[in-house]
Structures are given as structure tokens and as C-alpha cells.
Amino acid sequence: MRVSRAGSRWGTSATALVTVMVVGLARNAAAGCGCQKPPPPVAEVRPNVTYAGAPVTLFGASLVEGEDYDVTFTSSATGDDTTVSARVVNRRDLGDGVFKNQLVVPVPELPLGPAAIVARLAGRTSPAINIQDADFTVAPAPVAVPSQYGEWRVPGYRAAVGKDGVVYVTLDLTGTTEPLVFEARALGYPLRFTNQDIIFRNAQGFLMQLLVGVDGEPVPGMFVVPASDPSSSDSDTLRYSRHEFSTYFLQHAERQPHAVDPTDPNWHLDGSRHVDHNHLILAIAGQLGHQRPDPGTTPAFDLGVTTYSLFHQGLVGVSSVTMSGRALTDGYDTAGSPPTPDGDVFSNGMVSVHDHAKIEGDATGAGFDVARDAAVSGSRTIGTPLSFMEIKVPAGIPDLGKLTVEPGSPEVADRAPHRSKGGKGTKRSGGPKGRRQRTLVGPGSFLVSDLTIAGRSTLFVDNSAGPVTLYVTGRVTVKGTGRIVVADPNPEKFAVYVASDQPVTFGGSAATRFYGVLYAPRSTVDIMGGGQWYGAFVGNALRAAGRSNVHYYRALKGR
Template sequence: MNRWVTLVLLGILGALGTPHVADAGCGCAKPPPFRAAIRPSVAWPTETITLFNDNLVNGVTYNVRFRSSVAHSVVWTKGTADNTHKDLADGQVRPRLTVAVPPLPPGPCRITIWGQNLKAFSIDDQDFTVTAPPIVLHQFGETIDQPGYQAGVGRDGTVYLAFDLSQVSDATSFYGAAIGLPVAFGAGDVIMYNDQGFTMQMLAATSPNQFSITAGDTVMSDVLGYWRHEFATYKQQHQQLHDFALDQDPNWHMDGTYHVNHDKIVVAISASTGGGHLARGVTPPFELVVVSAANTTGITGISGSSGATGGAGGGADDTSDDDGSLGELPGALGAGTLLPK
């Protein structure tokens, strides 16, 4: 990483690190996610996703087709439906199918579920995006530098960056920037989700002392600063208190309330390139830099106004409503044939 970039980020860290009390949402006190056909709407290869549909039959194994809309690559996998788990949206038991995302390039992805000799249902690519695996962050001072990084961009031009905060328990400040991807954004352009589909943070609706946005230049993106309060208390409660212990379904506590996971966070940014949004699919390679520092009191800074220009993301069109057929399966399995369990 260039020395001047390091100095810029460290300078921002020092200038914006003045102690101010910040009020952050915490623990499992989050509004439930909305009912949806798929949750989460953004994931990475090997991550588990859940598909909901009333036509799923308990105990039946279905063939699941993933099609990358921009790269046009197709991967088949399988999953067995069950109707024994509660939906986080409202606590009602619903038929569902859980599968791991197969190896796919980043970008919008259409999912089609086949079974019982017919197509069962489809998830449109505007509702699901594949992105890069999470970057592991820490609670101590460090600079993470990832040259050649590429993230998934949804059909609407939103870019998704995933982070693993499972090793972060103490209050910590993070500052991130993209070198070689000079995009701009405002507070209203940034939303954070977890790997269950919960909305974890909307910067436009949060305390201004919890985040900062500093303008970039022709080489570097705007710099996003974010303060994460301590999670040692949250972790201790889940380890020591019976009511907060996880049920057999890890999405729920023993007392019947839902559990909110804070370990895997996806930062969704509707960034402006100056002439519109990023092209859907995958970002150009850039150097992702994240600077962290222990910080018990929050940060201060100016939250930027929206840099988004609106409109859908660019990029090559794909063939819409492409659900394939069971004839695509390995070994030329005929229609109605399910992969063995």
C-alpha cells in the first residue's frame, strides 16, 4: 500500500478519534426481518441461505440451480425441505429449504428450485447477490490491506462488502477505503445487514457520533468510519444466562425470543461513480484498506450527504427468467430425477 494512503487513513483516524459518547443499537434488540422468499439476500460461497415457499414438501430433496446473471455460469446443488423451524420474521413455522451457496462469481444470481417433476419456484436475481467472503477484523490497532479485492454488485448497483467480527469483543473504531475505486456515498447510502437478514444499522437513522464519512479524491473512495460498541456483555449473557442460551435452532433463544448474530456483517453501499452506479456483477479490482483501533468512547465526524445519483446499475444484460431444466444436471439426469441424498 502506498505510504501516502497509510498517512491519510491514519490522519483521519487521529482527527476523528476525539472522544464523544455514541449510542449504538446492541444485543438482540433488533426489529425482525421482513418475510421474504430468501434470507439473507447477500451471501458468499459456502454460506448457508434459507429459501421459503409454501409448496415445499417436508422431507423431499430438491435440485437447486444457481445462475450468475452477468457471468452466465450455472451451478446445481441440492437440499431437503423441512417444516419444523420458525421464521424469524414472525415466529411462525414455515416450509423452508437451506442450502450452501456453491462456488460462484460475485454478482446478481437467479435461483431456481426443481422437484416433483416440475419447477417449484424461482428467486429473481434482484433478490439475491453473491459477494466475496468476509474479511476478518480485530479489536486491536491494525491496518488490513487487500490489493486486487473485488466485491459483488447487485442488480441495482449496490456494492456489498462482508466482514467477520467474531473476534471483536471490545469497543473498536474502523475506517475503510477503496484505493483505485474512487466512489462517493453519503450516510443514507449505507446499510448494514447480518447473515440472518436482520438490518443491523442504517447510518442515516443513527447517532452521528457513531460514524463518519470523509471525502475521497480521484484515486481513493470516500472513507467510512464506524464505531462498534463493546460486545463482551452480549457474549457473556449468551454464555451464562439460561434465557439467552441458544435453542436447538441457533436462530432462537431458550426463552423463545430470536437471536441476532453480530459476527458476520455485510456493508451495503449505494455508491456513486460520478456518472451513475457501479455496473452490476463484480467491481473492478481495487485495494481495500481497513484501519482499526481500540476506542471506548465513539468517534466524531461529518456525515456526508448522499452521493448517489439513482438509477439501476450498468453492465451487460442477461437472459431474464432463465430457470434452465433438469436436463442440465450432471449425468444427463432426466426430468423429475432428483439428486440422491
């Protein structure tokens, strides 16, 4: 591959941000990992928006396999052009899976914005492929989103604008695997947009996710926050929440069925399509002063980004939080460390603290009902309602069906595929007589329809080698002296995501010790009885009662 005369340099990074995927619901699918997206449409050029250095694929009936072609990219903004050369190969088309002749070339450095593409057989003048500038846009280099929580800026940022006035931003999420919330806005670029104005594609051309769901309702977890002042010189804010992404990376590990084919990175070794969730292209069809931005490059502005944990408070109830009895929230740093006043509580609705319950931290909600003998040690704030993402279960993870651990049930050790040669095996617990144990061995993710732990029984989570994530599509019930025990007490290494509106019941006793995080935004969640609950808990109507003590793990904030 050779490169001839270089065009002028183009801008650096991105504009109003937000990211990535909540993978689609499917069971035992061949590809797994969230790669079951509808394929991109058959086209002459794919993707039609990407950045310098990224591959672009050209298709045409006149292309001859094995022949060399010169491909010229011409900027419509400046007229600068750059030519690269490549040889035609015959590969499967991502669009329809059919083997076709195609040219795969890297996008050269050009000014941002629309660009025309012409491909000619080497030494010939007549074009074999002719792509108009309305059908291809050079985007800025991806902004790398850090894994650390906090606030940061990309100064002097410029975004690309296509021929139709759509603003394009690219993001690199390679380094982010933990549950995160992203917020971003363009400081000094007053772009106005709504939920209906935004879509995500990736660097392959897959449509990743629309902001608009069924009947025009926003997809939970992704929405636009208008600028507080309509005359502000800053853009509206885009906010997006996502859960863990460790499953995706584990399922693409070397030698796994979903590992990428080294001869063609668009496909897995098992023959299924690979979807790149790391390099995303955000398209915003917004307006500047009631009109679309001009094609080309935006004026320079600062891109302001805030990232924070999906588990930003100890107790979260989407519709309400109710604490009663002697329930307590506080915070902690490490096991055995003194409690801290960081047991914050959040709700879009009422926060009610009854009897002798106590919040050792701040409370945010639509209103407060605090009894005389109850207490909130920190501030009480009327907050802005937040949207909570909907859980979608990664396909291809081990499906354990109904997971019931109670006297009389078998004792089994379940392992994720990359950790197991045999899948399941009988295992004696060696525990007290009458107590049953089921073991989940990490790192890995598991799917269950219902989770029930009862009697003198234990679900043992062996997260000593890496995190364990449990996706539940039904209800969760832990009752009696049933318990969940983890090998590593770091709450970041055990997560339960509930992809249903079925109830979650955690019944504890004085001896209960739970370490992990729960995300069940559509479920009624009850933490009752007693015990010590370390981590963070998100439900719809969330109720803590009895002598249940919830200790928020401060490291979840990323501080």
C-alpha cells in the same frame, strides 16, 4: 446434502468497511444482548445477499416437508450454475415466528454479483420456487477484522455489485470485543457515497443499523469522510465507533438463556430470536463518475483499513476540555512505571489550560487557550471534528436501579447472571468502622439509573475474574471520601458508559486511586479535588481541576 457441477471461482474479500452494533435500549427484555431488532420481512428468499458457504433459506407454499429438492444457483454474469440438494424442514420463520416449510441450503461458490435461484422437487422439471437475479446477490467472503489495533490492507480485493448497482462488502467481527474505531476506504476504486447511501444487514437478513438517524442526521459514531481530493482514485472513507461487545458474548455463553438453540441457530434456547452481530453485510449505494457501478464484480483494488481504540487519548471533551489548578495529564505503561509524555488531549472545540495545569503530551482541538504558567509539552494541532457514538444499553443485563453507596446503605454483592446462583447477597465489608461497601462481581455488565458514592463508602469492583462494565442512564457522583476500588488495576477491565446527558462528577482526595475508562460523550464531566486517575476519560465539556492527575494507560492505544 450433495453438490453437483461446480461453477467458476469467485473473488476473495471486501471494500469500504465499517461495523457492528450498538445494541438497542431495553430493560429486562427476554432476549437481551442486543437481539431485540425488528425481524426481517417475510420473503421467498432470506437473506437476499450473502456469501459462499453461508446458509440461505427459501420459502414457498408448494414445499413439502420431508421431501428432497434440487436448488440451482445461476450467475447472471457468466451463466455458470451450481446445484445443491436439501430436504424441506418445518421451522419457525424469523420474519413472523410462524412455523413454515423451508429449504435451507449453503450458497455455492459462484462469480460475485446477481444470481437466479430455482428449486425443484427431486426428479421433477417444474420449479417450485423461482427467484430472479434482481432479488439475490452473491457477496464476497467476509473480511476478518482483527482485534489488534493498527493499519492493514486486503490487496486485490473485489466487491460484489447487485443488479441495482449497490456495492456489497461482508465483514467478520468474531474476534473483536473491545471498544474500537474502524476506518476504511477502497484504494484505487473511487466510489463516492454519503451517509444516506449506506445500510448494514447481517447474514440472516436483519437490518442492523442505518447511517441516517432522526431528521436525516447521521447516527453518532458512524459517518463518511469525503476523499480530500474529489478527483482522487480512492473511495470516500467510512468511519465507525463502537463500545465493548463482551456483554453480547457473555450473554450467549453455553447454558445461558440467550445461548443459541443447537437445532436452529436463528433462535435462542429461551425461544427468542437470535441476531448474529458477527457476520455483517455492508451495502453502499454509491456512484462511480456520477453513475452506479455495473452489476457483477468490481475491479480489483486494495482495501485499506485502520483500527484504533475508542480511548485513543487520555482526556477527550467533545465540545471542550478545560484544565485548571495543578491538574496534569501524562501516560504510563504499567503500575509503578515512570510517566511518559502520552497524556494526549482532544476536543472538537477549545482546549484551555489555565493556572499551573500541564498536558504532558499532544493537544488537538479547534483552538487553544494556554496560560503563561500552564504548559503543553507536545504539539498543538487544529484537528478535524470527530463524531462520537451514542451509547445504547444492552438489554437483559442486571438492573440495579439507583446505586447509592453511603453510610447507612446496605452492603451487597451484585453478580452477573452467569456468575451467580442467587443474584445478590449480603456481605460484610470488614473495613473500618463507618465505611460502607457495595461490590460488583465480574465478569459481567450492570445497569444503574444513578450512581452515587459518598462519605466513607466504597464501590468495590471485583474484576479479578474478568472485566466489569457499568452502564449508567442518569448521573454519576463520587464525592467526599467516597471511592471506587478495583481488584485488578488494569483500566481495560473496568468501564463506565453513560447513556445520558446528566453530569458526571469525580471528586477526589490525595488518597484517591481510580483505574478504568469513562465514556460519557453527552455529559459534563468534572474530575476535581485531587487523586490519581488511571485510564482514559471521554465527556462533552470535560474539566480537570485541583490536583487531579490523569494518567493515560498507553495499552489502550493497542501499541
